[in-house]
Amino acid sequence: MLGRAVGQEIKRKGLELEEELAEHLEKRGYVVFRRMLHGKADLVFLKGGVLWVAEVKNYKVRSYDVPRFVRRLNRAAKAVAERLREMGFSFERVVTLVVARDFEKRPKKAIAMTVEDFLEFFK
Numbered sequence: 001m002l003g004r005a006v007g008q009e010i011k012r013k014g015l016e017l018e019e020e021l022a023e024h025l026e027k028r029g030y031v032v033f034r035r036m037l038h039g040k041a042d043l044v045f046l047k048g049g050v051l052w053v054a055e056v057k058n059y060k061v062r063s064y065d066v067p068r069f070v071r072r073l074n075r076a077a078k079a080v081a082e083r084l085r086e087m088g089f090s091f092e093r094v095v096t097l098v099v100a101r102d103f104e105k106r107p108k109k110a111i112a113m114t115v116e117d118f119l120e121f122f123k
Contacts, residue, residue: 010058010059013058014042014056014057014058016058017056017058017115018035018042018043018056021043021054021056021099021115021118021119022034022043022045024119024122025045025122028122028123029047030045030046030047030122031045031046031047032044032045033045033046033080033084040075040076040079040080041053041054041055041073041076041077041080042054042055042056043056043099044080046084046089046091049090049091049092049093050091050092050093050094050095051077051080051081051084051089051091051093051094051095052095052096052097053073053076053077053080053081053094053095053096053097054073054096054097054098054099055069055072055073055096055097055098055099056099056100057069057098057099057100057101058100058101059100059101059102060100060101060102060103060104061098061100061102061103061104061112062104063103063104063105063107066098066103066107066110066112067107069098069110070096070098070107070109070110073096073097073098073110074096076096077094077096081094095111096110096111097110097111097112097113098110098111098112098113099112099113099114099115099118100112100113100114100115101114101115102114
């Protein structure tokens, strides 16, 4: 039972972080697509012809988890881009990134940002 409670707390904190980042982006003019629209990625947003698809983790990411996140993100990005194009949205590029509180080791084959880096980059 304790494991379930811990898992629910991690999920709750993750959703809170996703909402915080979404609000940050909206205040800066990005179009943020809520999960009910796409359901495939943690955070999807659009501005200036670039569709961003992000996996958001509210904890320190271990280096061996990153490849799994990147594979999931690539699948999600393809599905989300297709769905948004069907809905009439247009964009030239799709960029995927992993956002986390911290990284055990920064991945070399993926765009990865700490939450602080994300808030600074998208200001």
